[in-house]
């Protein structure tokens with residue numbers, strides 16, 4: 001993971017979602033690179049609280065939602081600490097990216113994820129393709145929903161889950177550290193369930 | 200265990216950060232001790248997901264999975280094995296990995312000792328002879344056996360004969376938390392929630408049922424209610440010594 005990050009940083013700074021990773025093991029919000037008086041943090045574990053709430057102090061159930069809190073700066077001592085902090089900000093995204101770069105990332109079609117559910121989520125599997133089209137557009141959209149690029153398909157046919165979203169949403173961008181989604185998350189599954197229940 | 204990896208599984212929540220906080224803290228503590236080559240968490244309702252951990256641990260040779268749950272139940276028996284593709288307590292994967300599925304933290308015999316320690320710390324130097332100890336569990340939790348686990352702990356503590364009384368109480372069924380005044384006869388009452396994390400239940404619901412008016416930092420000073428002294432502890436799962444029990448569950452698997 002540290003190699004992955006070192007490679008991404010070889011040309012200096014780079015962004016990971018809404019985080020600017022800079023030389024000298026410094027992290028800030030991408031909007032705060034030149035911020036005059038940020039609140040400074042020095043432990044990777046401080047990222048748990050920073051990632052936990054948005055600017056309004058509201059809990060962030062989805063860490064890859066585009067509402068990362070502003071006003072802080074993290075000064076760490078080595079690449080290992082940077083990896084750990086980034087793992088709190090965007091859990092597992094570096095691991096997933098590494099697998100994708102090594103060409104061994106497994107993605108799971110949404111229908112397979114839905115069919116696997118049990119208990120109160122079992123009903124979500126009866127969602128229609130048309131409803132998936134709506135729900136995915138709503139939950140996963142990059143403006144206000146989620147910053148990840150979607151690599152999973154609707155079903156085994158390989159169909160894109162929602163044409164309401166721009167085609168780029170389903171492609172890996174040409175950036176050093178893209179945020180990728182290999183499988184529908186718990187929030188999406190819950191929204192699928194709600195959609196089915198509402199009909 | 201130095202070549203092995205540890206995965207601690209928590210429930211997590213999409214509405215508040217309290218649910219995952221102790222699990223993350225225990226993981227950070229165990230990581231700091233350098234007992235395992237790798238320590239990570241995964242959650243049912245938060246990131247990283249259980250599915251993510253298949254990638255997170257791709258390079259590990261051997262992964263111990265410890266559910267940070269109070270008891271066996273729907274999550275430990277259905278959700279976790281399904282999401283992690285485990286078959287039984289030992290799973291050999293095609294890539295040569297071995298995943299070892301340990302028992303939930305709450306099942307470890309050390310839990311009794313921890314409950315006792317927690318109770319005596321919150322009760323300070325209070326004389327135990329005229330003291331009742333109440334262990335709070337959910338009740339009406341169809342899928343979980345947390346009430347069974349709580350009963351087992353109460354029986355073990357009662358058998359030690361240290362307290363005047365040791366009782367199970369529940370939030371949603373009898374014997375109820377709110378009936379503590381009639382359920383107990385002692386001058387002092389110590390209340391310990393047998394939960395994995397703090398949250399609305401421990402910050403608001405239980406204090407209200409106990410008749411504590413204070414909100415916010417409810418765990419501090421003892422309360423004087425109806426001429427009795429009431430001591431109220433945070434959820435047992437927030438105790439830093441939970442980290443020791445997580446490690447002990449791994450050792451338990453190995454023997």
Ligand code: SF4
Nearest residue numbers: 140146181184185188
């Ligand atoms: S399914 Fe993936 S892209 Fe959609 S909201 Fe969840 S994490 Fe984001």
